[in-house]
Amino acid sequence: MELSAFLTSVGINSAIAVLLFLLYSVLRKQPGNLNVYFGPRLALASERKNYPPSLLRYLPSPSWVVKAWETTEDDILALGGMDALVFVRIIVFSIRIFCIAAVICMFLVLPVNYYGKEMIHHDISSETLEIFTIANVKESSEWLWTHCFALYVITCSACGLLYFEHKSISRTRLAYITGSPPNPSHFTVLVRAVPWSAEQSYSESVKEFFMKYYAPSYLSHHMVHRSSRVQRLMNDAEKICRVFKGVSAEQKSKPCLLPCFCGAPNSFEILSNEPDNVRGNIGLDISNLATEKENAVAFVCFKTRYAAVVAAEILHSENPMLWVTEMAPEPNDVLWSNLSIPYRQLWIRKIAVLVASIAFMFVFLIPVTFVQSLTQLEQLSHAFPFLKGMFKKKFISHVVTGYLPSVILILFLYAAPPTMMVFSTIEGSVSHSGRKKSACIKVLYFTIWNVFFVNVLSGSVIGQLTKLSSVKDVPKHLAEAIPNQVGFFMTYVLTSGWASLSVEIMQPFFLLRNILKKFICRIKNNPPNGTLSFPYQTEVPRLLLFGFLGFICSVMAPLILPFLLIYFVLAYLVYKNQIINVYEKSYENGGQYWPIAHKTIIASLVLTQIIALGIFGIKKSPVASGFTIPLIVGTLLFNEYCRQRFFPSFQKIAAQVLTQMDQQDEQGGRMEEIYQQLKSAYCQFRLISLDLCNVRQADQQRDQDGIRDSEAETAEIGTAEQQVDDTGTADCYMDRQGPISK
Template sequence: MDIAALLTSAGINIAVCVVLFSFYSVLRKQPSNVNVYFGRRLASQHSRRIDLCLERFVPSPSWILKAWETSEDEILAIGGLDAVVFVRILVFSIQVFSIAAAICTVMVLPVNYNGMGGMRKNIPFESLEVFTIENVKEGSKWLWVHCLALYIITLSACALLYFEYKSITNLRLLHIIGSPPNPSHFTILVRSIPWSSEESYCETVKKFFSYYHASTYLSHQMIYKSGKVQKLKDDAEHICKVIRDASLEKTCKPSFTKCCCYGAPTFSFKKISTETGSTHGRTCNNDLHLDTGKKECPAAFVFFKSRYAALTAAQVLQTSNPMLWVTDVAPEPHDVYWSNICIPYRQLWIRKIATLVASVAFMLVFLIPVTFVQGLTQLDKLQKMFPFLTGILKEKFVNQVVTGYLPSVILVLFLCAVPPVMILLSSVEGSISRSERKKSACFKVLYFTIWNVFFVNVFTGSVISQLLVFSSVTDLPAQLAKAVPLQATFFTTYILSSGWASLAVEVMQIFPLLCNLFQRFILRLKEDALDGSLSFPYHTEVPRILLFGFLGFTCAILAPLMLPFLLIYFFIAYLVYRNQIINVYITKYDSGGQYWPIVHNTTVFSLLFSQLIALGVFGLKRSSVTSGFTIPLLIGTLLFHQYCRQRFLPVFRNNSAQILIDLDRRDEHCGRVEEIYEHLCSAYNQSSLMPHSTSQAKCVSLHEDKDSSPSSSEDMEKGNEKEINQKDRPRPVQRSLSLSSDKSVLGVKQ
């Protein structure tokens, strides 16, 4: 591929971005699209006012200015700590790749371009390979420049990673301290409760915790089977029971004769109580319309009198058999994934193995489209496979589009199927919380994309070359060192297609927009077509950013021409995602920054891999001195990673006993203990088991008044500052990033 093909791909993607961003700036001003582009605000504000003016049909950059001016405190108040962490990922990427782009463009790129010496052609007609390290001759003394650039990039990335890890750790501690009393801090989830023929699960749980945790046990709430199949079964049993009771009344002659004497027949149905007090009371009842003993799961939420008692009970081994009375820290009430809690604990390891096998099988099947895509990048092999295309491919513009734009677009389209498949596998895996399911899917999508976008593309120019590579696995380091610089041009075009264009598609919200238009103008529905229930897709966007970071670190000194395009992507992503967090996505639960350890580990892996590739390239170029200086860099990066794991990671895995005890004492001092206990009894409601009116009333109580504020796009913009400080989530989060309060609880040295 030459520079002209790369510029063709860049031009097409720039045109797509400009058109879509312009359409977005107009469509977001239309009152009919408020529920698409302001779904988060519409969740708590439901009135609308239509203002007809010419400005609504003129593109404007007002949304960019608003996204830029929104402070981090406001992002925290709107989207929670997870949103702040996501924005910090983008800020970190901008910082580190700004340094890398400056260093490599000034120092490395000229060395690569003039590596072989001699006369150069016009730059637009140059092959992109002349800008890579492949163009540097063996034994060149200028390889010192690449080694120095690698040191600067690694040290800068490690320093920025350390400060970000420290800052986000402090934010997580403040998040725990500053939030209102969280029911999950007083609650544990107990699974694999032993079955007894003499008593129900409810009585077993009460007896066990009343005996072994007598001083701290408060109450418990059983979990009932509530799936769709179970609901249909319960309804059928309920109808059969009603019909049976009615038929018994009808055939009961003494009662019928007696009633006839008074002229009052008794053929009416009996009304059976459907109250579900056991699902939201302190103790267990059997007043459901069916026998609850038949529907109980061997799982329950157990409430304790203090946070420290719950933490201790969740982490300690309850019995000598680790497969019985399994305890975990309970998720937040809005984070509970009810469908998976009733899964038998003994099945989980089988499910995890099955999902692992399914993920590997899906990765292997995905080799087919990746191999096809790589075939498009090599015209000579494409012409041999399809001779009838030779005439068409000789056209200059067609050649540039096929080699520079089409392969990355096809790969992006195939990759669109990956996140839904991975979220399905994570659901089957048995995650007990929605955040855990999304985090598990994030891991799977990350591994999948790194493997298929990087490694498979590196090793597959065609099926034949793939077989040759896998026939010489012992030469893997040398193969990587040879293949990565050659594939850097494809990765650059992939950043343009999957990065720039995907941001334009993200801000447009094409699928919700089409659904909204269909329901409004085809079905003629006057109510909102969307209910504003979109949550931020961390499982797709975090892996995308980390993949681009992996490509940037790996190809920084090998093909520095990629870095400016990558840096532009991170700048645009910073504005787009801030806008989406402010206006579109609703935060129903918060994992407390659990995505940052994934970011840290992936970034360190990217640094180590880039150093290994550089070590292999220096070996191929027969520069033993630069190879020797790269080894201490590898060791230093590993030591840095181990230090961060020991210093910061435990804070993300477990809550601190010091903080929880101080919070318990603060609640006692303020006299809020009884209020907290009363809230615990109704925190974990299985809405599928509640009567319709009750669940509806509870839903209304969790949201603000929806009839009192404007929701047209103009009013949304004007009312943003007022709304940021209001409660707009079911559970409030810490509103300030200040580290000045509760220093004694944090134990942080200022």
């Protein structure tokens, strides 16, 4: 790829990103967009304010950048939980390591690459990007020691930073667990594959079993019922409650041009006017549905955390497929529909999902190969002769080769996260957070395979694979192919990185829906969107993919590093803004994304070293090759140390810590209160009666409480708004930090 084509892509993506960021800084100040750019609680609290017209409201301002920058990690932990903090720590780690890599590679490696061969450099804009890669260094060059030295600096720095991040995150995670209110999941064990008995029900079998073996510590249990119909009714009831809260008499009387966006308020009005005895009968019918059939699954609650951990870890039967136990997820995190899956089917489902995922990855060879054909104008002109005249225009050829391939690939890749979420659901995850984590891993493998490996070999995939006579040839072929694809990787960082951040902060889907509701459906007081959880299954793989590309290209093509640094700095600001304003924490994995990040970083380092070993072999530098081998061994040993030292603390909680927490609760007299919470924490249908029978009374009570709370919060936020921003508009929502610090 020519440098001018790459600069065209830089210009297009920079213009899009700057335009959207400026537009966001204006749109977020408009009172009509509160429910788009801020969470439900802040939007409802701020909607009651009267914002005077002001010209400053329509001028871009960097106030959101300042707020995001000043937000501390303690605020992130309080608002988004451990997963949000780990996500931010991944970004901080990436900024630190690539700052080091950029300094060493841009000032030492890049000049060696550029002047690696004896040639006359003419106009730099007409140069190809391969001139800036290691491919431009002549064989047996004495300057290859710079690449080996840079590889050592990057590897040692990455391992050191990883070690300190592990220690910091482990301490924070432990403090977060011990400092949080008592969690029902710490006292509860999920029991699956309860044996069937003709003499007694599943519930009786569970009670008899745990009373026999855990009599001193057993507290209670809750059976899981087949809930497909009931769960749908619960979801509909929650939606009805939200609509009731946001629909006023004025809105219901106005005509609607698009009923699909406005809903049918008359139906809700009919439901609310039903007599109490009718609604009571609805609740009773649902209760009867709930007890239709029990599953061989139960939530068993214990009196202490330590007893629950012991029951979860021990083998309860000679047959490992019976009485299978594990620690229960949090009540709000339970994926009730998957608990009905028989335990014996899980291994079959996992194999089927694995086969389907691999097949989906290979199906994606078609669009990826098409994308790579766009980078080769000669092949494209040969396949489509009628386009030859168009490709003679420089700007069009630069757009086609420098911008279009990455855009098309990104559009195809949008299908991956929802597909992997479906696969993870079929796989049988028992929690929403577990399903999201499983989808995150699948999306990560999928994107690395398609964006890196397939693109490197996609010139002629089958031809490249047939050339491999043995595994030893893999580093050699990767070393030959990567410098030729560095232009695509750089444009991908621009398009999928810079542009995606601006799209993320703009929230175009919710913004468009808000506009349609206001100007077509004529709804003035538009209720805020439902709770949005952070999309870890898409954003974590994107971060790790860019880190993967950064490590691979740092020594071979260091020109990518400045653009990666810009991306990570923008990501640090954008995602912190989204965590404190847009996304709400409904459930979390407890920081389980950090081990995924660690494994990906180690794999990136090892693969970088293997490819460098192949490059040094091609360039006939035995000294550099000899020094690279100990680096690979040292990286693997460091990974094994971290696996033994840090990983167990992310998978389990120490018995010493659990015992101390139990003793503190007993001394503080909180155990009785905890036992009362456990009696209803995992009751599958405890909210149906409230949702369908008492929806009006509950809404009225919440409205009265919400008015009092929002008036106090609005007064506090309004004062902070005047101190921070003179616009007199919606920047007040950023001050969620105020109540937290108190």
